Amino acid sequence: MIGLRSITLAVLLGTTAVHAGPEEDRQRFREFYQNRLSSIPLEAHVDGAYAMNAGAREQWLEMEEFPPYEFELDEGQELFEASFADGESLASCFPEGGQGVRQGYPYFDEEAGEVVTLELAINRCREAHGEQPLPYLSGDLAKISAYMAYTSRGNVINVPTPQSEAALAAYESGKQFYYSRRGQLNFACSSCHMQNTGLNLRAEILSASLGHTSHWPVYRLKWEELGTLHKRFQECNSQVGAVPLEAQSEAYRNLEYFLTYMSNGLEINGPGTRK
Amino acid sequence: MNREHAGLDRLIFVFAGWLLATAVWAADEAQLEKGRALAFDRNKGNCLSCHMIAGGELPGNGGPPLIQMKARFPDRQVLRDQIWDSSIRNPQTIMPPYGRHQILSEEELDAVTDYIHSL
Numbered sequence: 001m002i003g004l005r006s007i008t009l010a011v012l013l014g015t016t017a018v019h020a021g022p023e024e025d026r027q028r029f030r031e032f033y034q035n036r037l038s039s040i041p042l043e044a045h046v047d048g049a050y051a052m053n054a055g056a057r058e059q060w061l062e063m064e065e066f067p068p069y070e071f072e073l074d075e076g077q078e079l080f081e082a083s084f085a086d087g088e089s090l091a092s093c094f095p096e097g098g099q100g101v102r103q104g105y106p107y108f109d110e111e112a113g114e115v116v117t118l119e120l121a122i123n124r125c126r127e128a129h130g131e132q133p134l135p136y137l138s139g140d141l142a143k144i145s146a147y148m149a150y151t152s153r154g155n156v157i158n159v160p161t162p163q164s165e166a167a168l169a170a171y172e173s174g175k176q177f178y179y180s181r182r183g184q185l186n187f188a189c190s191s192c193h194m195q196n197t198g199l200n201l202r203a204e205i206l207s208a209s210l211g212h213t214s215h216w217p218v219y220r221l222k223w224e225e226l227g228t229l230h231k232r233f234q235e236c237n238s239q240v241g242a243v244p245l246e247a248q249s250e251a252y253r254n255l256e257y258f259l260t261y262m263s264n265g266l267e268i269n270g271p272g273t274r275k
Numbered sequence: 276m277n278r279e280h281a282g283l284d285r286l287i288f289v290f291a292g293w294l295l296a297t298a299v300w301a302a303d304e305a306q307l308e309k310g311r312a313l314a315f316d317r318n319k320g321n322c323l324s325c326h327m328i329a330g331g332e333l334p335g336n337g338g339p340p341l342i343q344m345k346a347r348f349p350d351r352q353v354l355r356d357q358i359w360d361s362s363i364r365n366p367q368t369i370m371p372p373y374g375r376h377q378i379l380s381e382e383e384l385d386a387v388t389d390y391i392h393s394l
Contacts, residue, residue, distance in 0.1 A: 184371070184376045184377075184378055185371040185376070185378070186362075186371050186372055186376060187369065187371070191369045192369070195367075195369055196337045196369060199335065199336050199337045200334075200335040200336050200337070201324050201325065201335045201337065202323060202324045202333050202334065202335050203333040203335075206337075241376075241378075
């Protein structure tokens with residue numbers, strides 16, 4: 001009797017494990033947008049709201065012909081190639097000399113037991129070579145990140161599936177953040193970017209979360225400069241009346257981990273321009 | 276009874292009534308205008324971000340258009356409750372809980388409710 005019960009329990013647990021992993025989450029995430037926005041190919045969501053409106057897309061494509069991030073991108077390349085005081089450069093810290101590697105970030109560092117974003121890896125490399133870390137929201141770090149994204153354009157996002165208990169915990173924490181309501185306005189990320197995706201917030205179209213991380217850093221016209229994904233996280237949190245967290249805080253890195261994993265299979269197209 | 280006096284009385288009565296009606300009407304108008312301003316204000320009601328409202332430019336479309344409100348909400352209190360915290364009736368709603376999270380004061384909520392109810 002007890003034996004039968006534990007077998008039943010084991011079978012039930014086994015079933016749960018099979019159906020609730022990150023890969024199944026990703027499939028369902030994709031299906032959601034496929035059903036909800038059936039006229040838009042999933043791969044097109046890397047263009048955000050510009051995948052949803054022909055007029056806005058037209059204007060955006062014209063803007064991208066002489067992109068406003070051009071100068072910062074050039075500076076990013078110079079900064080990337082510059083030598084540290086010890087004679088090394090950023091290339092020494094990354095696989096492939098840091099060329100075309102954006103699609104593998106963020107990843108879960110099993111040894112350190114935490115999510116490592118590209119921006120964090122850049123600053124850790126600087127620190128390892130005796131340099132000061134750069135501010136995370138905009139400026140030189142965003143420029144370097146933009147250059148590294150640029151060399152990765154067209155590469156397919158490929159965040160390794162969380163396997164270890166610690167990696168799964170980080171993934172789950174990011175997922176929970178995404179679906180949790182916060183702030184005075186009581187919005188979750190999913191309230192706008194899943195429940196109301198494709199609809200208008202006043203004149204703005206609410207983009208899909210699929211592809212949300214593909215095009216960062218972004219030159220936002222209202223920022224008048226390149227800014228990082230975590231700058232946008234902070235802005236989103238402020239807009240819903242929540243206290244923004246620190247850029248590169250564990251919570252934001254976990255959110256980036258979840259969000260980027262959802263976009264596995266889509267192409268890197270950063271840096272991008274947004275209104 | 277003096278006939279002339281009675282006529283004057285009547286005239287005064289009618290005039291007082293007219294004054295009162297005008298005052299009530301003006302107060303109603305002021306309340307509706309206050310509600311409208313709050314409903315359109317991006318930092319207050321910001322109803323337009325999701326709802327079409329007659330006279331409001333570039334409305335969003337996440338929520339239903341705000342029309343025929345008296346037919347949809349015969350009881351004003353039900354509409355007020357909905358604005359105060361719409362998640363009570365629909366836990367999945369995206370609409371912010373204007374009263375529960377004190378986005379609007381109770382007084383402001385009354386003005387917005389009166390205005391929306393008038394649509």
